[in-house]
Amino acid sequence: MTAVLERPATAPARPRRNWTAVALLAPAMTLIALFVVLPGVLAFAGALFTIDLTDNSWEWAGLDNLATVLVDPAVQHSLVNTLVYSVLTIVPSLVAGVGLALLAQTFTRGRSLLQTLLFLPFTANLVAMAVVFRYVFDLRGGFVNQLLAVVGIAPVNFLGDTALALPTVAAIGVWRAAALAMVMFLAGLTAIPTAVHEACAADGVTGWTKLRRVTLPLLRPVTVFVTVLTILQSVQVFDTIDVLTGGGPQGATETVLTMTWKLGFEYYDLGQGAALSALLLVVLVGIGILRRGALTR
Amino acid sequence: MTDALLWRITRIGLAVVAASIALFPFVWMVRTSIAARDSITVDGLSPLPATIDLSNYVRAWEEADLGTAMLNGAVVTVAILVLQMLTCIPAAYAFAKLPFRGRGPLLLVVLACLLVPTQATALPLFLGVSGLGLADTLAALVAPFATSAFGIFLLRQHMVTIPDALLDAARADGLRTLATLRRVVVPAAMPAIATFAVFSIFVHWNDYLWPLLVARDPALHTPPLALAVFQQADTGQDFGALAAGAVIITAPVVALFLLAQRRFVAGVAGGELPG
Amino acid sequence: MSRIGIGGLAALAATAALVLTACGGGAPAAGTAAAASVTSCDPTGVTLSVAYAPQGDTAVQLAKTQLEQAHPGLTVQLKQSGTSSYDQLTQQIVADIAAGSRPDVAMVGLGQVRFWVDRYQPQPLDTASLKQTYDQRFLQIGAVDGQNFVAPFQVSVPVLYTNSTLTRGAGVTAAPATTSELLAAARQVKAATGSAPVQLPRDGIADWVAQAMIQSGGAAFVNPDGSPGFGTPEGERALSVYETLGTEGLQDPISATDAVTAFTAGRLAYMVTSPASATSISKAVNGSFEWTVTDMPVPDGGTPSLPAGGNGWMVLSEDPCRAAFANELIADMLDPEVITQSSKAFSYIPVDTQAAATLAADPAAATQVGYGWTYTGTPTPWGGWHGDSTPRVNQFLQDMVQRLTSGEPVATVVPETVRRISSAVR
Numbered sequence: 002m003t004a005v006l007e008r009p010a011t012a013p014a015r016p017r018r019n020w021t022a023v024a025l026l027a028p029a030m031t032l033i034a035l036f037v038v039l040p041g042v043l044a045f046a047g048a049l050f051t052i053d054l055t056d057n058s059w060e061w062a063g064l065d066n067l068a069t070v071l072v073d074p075a076v077q078h079s080l081v082n083t084l085v086y087s088v089l090t091i092v093p094s095l096v097a098g099v100g101l102a103l104l105a106q107t108f109t110r111g112r113s114l115l116q117t118l119l120f121l122p123f124t125a126n127l128v129a130m131a132v133v134f135r136y137v138f139d140l141r142g143g144f145v146n147q148l149l150a151v152v153g154i155a156p157v158n159f160l161g162d163t164a165l166a167l168p169t170v171a172a173i174g175v176w177r178a179a180a181l182a183m184v185m186f187l188a189g190l191t192a193i194p195t196a197v198h199e200a201c202a203a204d205g206v207t208g209w210t211k212l213r214r215v216t217l218p219l220l221r222p223v224t225v226f227v228t229v230l231t232i233l234q235s236v237q238v239f240d241t242i243d244v245l246t247g248g249g250p251q252g253a254t255e256t257v258l259t260m261t262w263k264l265g266f267e268y269y270d271l272g273q274g275a276a277l278s279a280l281l282l283v284v285l286v287g288i289g290i291l292r293r294g295a296l297t298r
Numbered sequence: 299m300t301d302a303l304l305w306r307i308t309r310i311g312l313a314v315v316a317a318s319i320a321l322f323p324f325v326w327m328v329r330t331s332i333a334a335r336d337s338i339t340v341d342g343l344s345p346l347p348a349t350i351d352l353s354n355y356v357r358a359w360e361e362a363d364l365g366t367a368m369l370n371g372a373v374v375t376v377a378i379l380v381l382q383m384l385t386c387i388p389a390a391y392a393f394a395k396l397p398f399r400g401r402g403p404l405l406l407v408v409l410a411c412l413l414v415p416t417q418a419t420a421l422p423l424f425l426g427v428s429g430l431g432l433a434d435t436l437a438a439l440v441a442p443f444a445t446s447a448f449g450i451f452l453l454r455q456h457m458v459t460i461p462d463a464l465l466d467a468a469r470a471d472g473l474r475t476l477a478t479l480r481r482v483v484v485p486a487a488m489p490a491i492a493t494f495a496v497f498s499i500f501v502h503w504n505d506y507l508w509p510l511l512v513a514r515d516p517a518l519h520t521p522p523l524a525l526a527v528f529q530q531a532d533t534g535q536d537f538g539a540l541a542a543g544a545v546i547i548t549a550p551v552v553a554l555f556l557l558a559q560r561r562f563v564a565g566v567a568g569g570e571l572p573g
Numbered sequence: 574m575s576r577i578g579i580g581g582l583a584a585l586a587a588t589a590a591l592v593l594t595a596c597g598g599g600a601p602a603a604g605t606a607a608a609a610s611v612t613s614c615d616p617t618g619v620t621l622s623v624a625y626a627p628q629g630d631t632a633v634q635l636a637k638t639q640l641e642q643a644h645p646g647l648t649v650q651l652k653q654s655g656t657s658s659y660d661q662l663t664q665q666i667v668a669d670i671a672a673g674s675r676p677d678v679a680m681v682g683l684g685q686v687r688f689w690v691d692r693y694q695p696q697p698l699d700t701a702s703l704k705q706t707y708d709q710r711f712l713q714i715g716a717v718d719g720q721n722f723v724a725p726f727q728v729s730v731p732v733l734y735t736n737s738t739l740t741r742g743a744g745v746t747a748a749p750a751t752t753s754e755l756l757a758a759a760r761q762v763k764a765a766t767g768s769a770p771v772q773l774p775r776d777g778i779a780d781w782v783a784q785a786m787i788q789s790g791g792a793a794f795v796n797p798d799g800s801p802g803f804g805t806p807e808g809e810r811a812l813s814v815y816e817t818l819g820t821e822g823l824q825d826p827i828s829a830t831d832a833v834t835a836f837t838a839g840r841l842a843y844m845v846t847s848p849a850s851a852t853s854i855s856k857a858v859n860g861s862f863e864w865t866v867t868d869m870p871v872p873d874g875g876t877p878s879l880p881a882g883g884n885g886w887m888v889l890s891e892d893p894c895r896a897a898f899a900n901e902l903i904a905d906m907l908d909p910e911v912i913t914q915s916s917k918a919f920s921y922i923p924v925d926t927q928a929a930a931t932l933a934a935d936p937a938a939a940t941q942v943g944y945g946w947t948y949t950g951t952p953t954p955w956g957g958w959h960g961d962s963t964p965r966v967n968q969f970l971q972d973m974v975q976r977l978t979s980g981e982p983v984a985t986v987v988p989e990t991v992r993r994i995s996s997a998v999r
Contacts, residue, residue, distance in 0.1 A: 025389060032445040036442045037419065041411070101316055115313055121320050128544075130323060158827070181497070184496065188456070189456075223455065237415045249776055250826065250975050266664050267660065428669075428672030509655070511668060515652075526657070
């Protein structure tokens with residue numbers, strides 16, 4: 002029992018030849034260097050230049066792009082929105098995810114069906130879903146407003162109101178993110194050896210005690226992972242907003258990444274777009290460094 | 299006794315509520331897909347449209363050329379999945395279980411890659427892919443995703459929990475590294491591998507931005523690109539066909555997920571401690 | 574540990590940047606020479622590439638066959654975009670050019686003509702090579718500073734869609750010709766139905782309709798020096814219709830897509846959008862109520878001055894001979910038969926007199942989809958902001974329309990918008 006609960010040591014003392022590790026890592030690392038690190042470095046280096054796409058010329062701009070971006074009210078708006086969106090989505094997605102996974106685990110009959118249903122939101126084709134959600138949240142005749150009308154509440158302009166659009170988009174974000182988190186947690190739960198459950202049963206450890214003392218600690222590596230993923234999904238939210246509101250109304254749902262895309266790919270100001278995404282990266286790396294113990298343990 | 303009954307009712311209730319919320323938009327997607335054009339937007343809370351019309355499916359299949367698109371999507375998704383498995387599993391294992399110099403910093407590089415949004419690297423990547431002459435080829439749809447920092451990190455987090463005793467036993471049996479990977483590590487990490495597979499399949503099956511940039515030739519269109527036919531900016535949208543198309547392209551991958559669930563369960567046996 | 578990693582990244586970044594500046598600095602600006610005469614050009618081995626959105630496919634396919642037959646040895650390479658949005662099409666062509674593959678002929682949204690001319694030096698259009706029957710009144714919407722660059726292909730102007738079953742039920746029988754008639758009719762309909770009866774686009778093509786209002790009200794949209802021209806009393810008066818719609822609750826703050834949905838569901842009395850939507854709206858309405866397509870109401874005392882929506886063809890070839898072939902390809906794509914077909918499929922305004930005659934004789938000309946077929950006005954160029962400021966300016970215009978239709982006053986919103994645009998185009 003105790004042997005199972007202890008996290009296994011990661012570095013056994015046995016000396017090993019490095020070339021095994023090198024051989025195992027080489028394909029993945031080469032591809033990462035080629036397709037992520039190199040374009041990433043180029044993209045972020047672009048923050049220091051004024052880039053003219055017509056002739057691909059890069060002109061040194063120093064910190065001008067960053068300065069321009071930081072005083073742009075639209076960008077400031079997007080930074081605040083991203084923060085609000087993250088607050089509205091990260092914790093609810095994680096709690097819902099782990100809750101749903103634990104709930105699904107309690108079922109024996111119909112579990113497979115339940116898991117599939119709960120996972121459906123992640124499978125959605127977003128373009129089609131956007132149409133459905135626009136209908137669901139439509140001001141006149143939308144499903145939610147028809148329901149509200151039944152209980153006598155005046156129609157609410159969920160996606161068109163500058164104050165409500167972000168929370169509405171966040172709710173849809175949680176709908177999707179919780180499904181993914183659930184599947185990740187389920188994988189973690191399934192990986193807990195049956196011996197643990199047997200030992201718990203033998204020791205009479207059940208319910209909340211088992212959850213707090215046994216299950217959640219065993220889920221820790223998965224939790225770290227799902228947390229990182231959920232934070233990233235929230236901070237880097239793009240698809241959902243792109244198809245649902247395009248950042249509107251009046252920038253109410255503009256986030257850092259949709260703004261980055263706009264600056265770079267719609268306004269053709271690649272330098273400014275790069276400056277904003279570099280800023281985002283620096284913030285995330287900063288958080289990562291502060292919490293790196295939890296990540297690499 | 300009553301406690302057990304109450305708990306049973308509570309969790310069934312919770313499951314029903316959660317499943318309803320998850321399912322609800324899909325019900326409306328299916329509703330739209332079987333509605334006649336003139337009854338799609340008619341008000342009502344009924345999950346069935348006034349007139350049922352399956353011609354949306356015919357239109358979706360023919361006008362969007364979904365047959366070709368699904369074939370392309372399958373080729374691309376499977377190719378990406380296989381490549382990612384071949385590259386991520388060994389790398390994750392090395393990070394999880396093999397001590398080597400520079401492991402910490404290298405893992406941090408992998409983590410840093412997670413922080414780089416694809417929207418930021420899309421243009422340099424496109425210029426690079428075009429420079430290699432790969433624009434408008436299936437290879438361009440696959441190559442950038444041949445490995446996944448996300449996958450390495452996910453698998454590594456699970457492999458860390460594989461008891462060393464299991465690996466030591468394998469070594470004692472005289473297994474070489476690759477054999478250990480195949481016979482011990484992969485079975486033990488199967489829940490994580492299945493999770494990652496599911497994630498990878500859905501992400502790349504539904505990916506829109508990158509294919510839009512590199513797959514211009516209609517013969518290379520992936521399912522989401524094919525569906526864009528029904529979203530004409532200038533001339534109006536065909537909601538019925540769009541929804542029908544979405545049902546057609548979502549169904550096979552969801553069916554796949556149902557099958558993959560067995561792997562989650564199968565994983566338990568592999569993850570168990572010997573003796 | 575992590576500091577080493579980041580330091581390494583920084584060093585790599587600096588190196589890459591140096592390499593890039595070294596390579597990119599010397600790239601020559603795209604030069605343009607006038608198109609040569611086709612007869613003096615050898616077609617052997619020439620491959621012309623055409624970048625276009627799906628709505629141009631029929632035309633491109635037909636012209637490819639004709640040109641390849643007329644000039645054996647020449648190949649036309651088709652690069653169809655997966656998107657029908659002109660913004661996304663432009664993004665793709667920009668990315669292609671950055672990657673070194675510049676198309677010879679490109680479809681461009683008519684709102685982006687000036688962007689292309691200012692940034693990418695297209696070849697002037699060889700208007701002499703166009704068909705005799707090409708309707709010359711459309712050429713100026715593809716011109717910049719008097720020089721023709723784009724041959725308009727699928728053209729539209731903003732129009733008013735009316736659910737006449739709804740309006741007649743409220744006692745309104747005449748189609749509103751001015752904005753105050755529209756507002757009066759809207760009040761009447763609202764009194765009868767209780768819901769907001771009007772939708773002017775608040776996103777997507779918001780800038781297009783706002784430009785129509787501004788110009789028709791007698792104000793300049795873009796001044797000759799490139800600055801916004803509607804920060805004047807005329808401009809504010811022209812835009813006040815949005816404010817009134819907002820303050821009186823005559824327009825719900827919803828998206829343009831939702832507006833179409835509301836219209837086809839029979840809930841919306843008046844909607845301004847492109848006549849090109851008539852075909853798909855007709856299918857969705859399917860006779861469940863009566864509806865009409867009429868002229869967009871203009872500000873009181875104004876005269877219609879409507880910007881042309883839709884798309885046209887532009888020559889991007891850098892070589893005179895290729896440019897000559899490209900011009901011939903464009904002429905083939907503007908074939909009367911092709912124009913007739915595309916107008917029938919999407920109810921665009923025909924840019925060819927022969928096609929217009931054919932369409933006018935068609936029984937459907939009297940229906941809603943026929944509005945564009947029999948349109949006799951002369952549209953103005955759309956947009957016209959200098960350099961690459963158009964997308965930014967359009968965002969500001971959209972914000973303006975959204976604020977006005979939410980009830981904010983013209984007196985604060987318009988000057989603020991003019992200020993934002995001025996600093997973006999400077």
